[in-house]
Amino acid sequence: MIQIYRDYETLSLAAANLFLEKARRNVDQFGRFSVVLSGGSTPKRMLEILAQPSYVDRLPWRNTHVFWGDERCVPQDDARSNVLMARHTLLDHVPVPEENVHPLRCEKDPAGAASRYEAILKEFFMDRLPSFDLVWLGLGTNGHTASLFPGTPVVEEQTRWAAEVFIEEQDMWRVTLTLPVLNQAETVVFLVSGQKKAEILQQVMEDPSTAAHFPAQLVQPKSGNLVWMVDRTAAAELEQRAT
Numbered sequence: 001m002i003q004i005y006r007d008y009e010t011l012s013l014a015a016a017n018l019f020l021e022k023a024r025r026n027v028d029q030f031g032r033f034s035v036v037l038s039g040g041s042t043p044k045r046m047l048e049i050l051a052q053p054s055y056v057d058r059l060p061w062r063n064t065h066v067f068w069g070d071e072r073c074v075p076q077d078d079a080r081s082n083v084l085m086a087r088h089t090l091l092d093h094v095p096v097p098e099e100n101v102h103p104l105r106c107e108k109d110p111a112g113a114a115s116r117y118e119a120i121l122k123e124f125f126m127d128r129l130p131s132f133d134l135v136w137l138g139l140g141t142n143g144h145t146a147s148l149f150p151g152t153p154v155v156e157e158q159t160r161w162a163a164e165v166f167i168e169e170q171d172m173w174r175v176t177l178t179l180p181v182l183n184q185a186e187t188v189v190f191l192v193s194g195q196k197k198a199e200i201l202q203q204v205m206e207d208p209s210t211a212a213h214f215p216a217q218l219v220q221p222k223s224g225n226l227v228w229m230v231d232r233t234a235a236a237e238l239e240q241r242a243t
């Protein structure tokens, strides 16, 4: 399902409302809510909105558990850190218990960091394959999502739940959740904004010849929902304009 919004602000507001609705529903029904945050810049405004007073008091933070879909292996205070970005925009401003925040840390020893994150997942999901309630993902202009970059071994990983990957073009190690985990989620939402994503979005969404050429196309939740929330500039090259 694809939802097209007038602009980045409207997109972010709709995303914040979805986050809030999923959190409330899951806590009401199951007593807890597990959410995976993506990195990059697109989710920032959504996270800032969730930190506003009109949202903070309505979101069940005490029963909300926060995870990350990927992290760059940089120092914790490095501006490129996805964990730091989420803390600055949201988590430092809301009453989420620290024990509910499960940061992916991989400044050193990427392989060890991946194993440690997998152990955190095993503990939270009691050794069962993680099934997150809500996973947020972004889309890179090369069709990557999380840190599943085209042509990297992690895209093929079917056993490990978290894995390290070296991104040549960025000269950077990263750790990412793998497709078996992403595809086990109850709801996966791609949040895509901006003109520079128009071409890749069209290729990922509409061009069958590229099917499964891009890691983002391999995110196909087994029984969960897949939602694309995009703004008009990102949707500029899509033929069918969704309502």
Ligand code: 6PG
Binding pocket: 038, 039, 040, 041, 042, 043, 069, 070, 071, 072, 082, 137, 138, 139, 140, 141, 144, 145, 146, 147
């Ligand atoms: C990361 C993200 C990555 C991101 C896309 C889109 O760590 O870089 O997890 O998958 O979501 O690259 O990034 P932007 O939102 O900045 O365009």
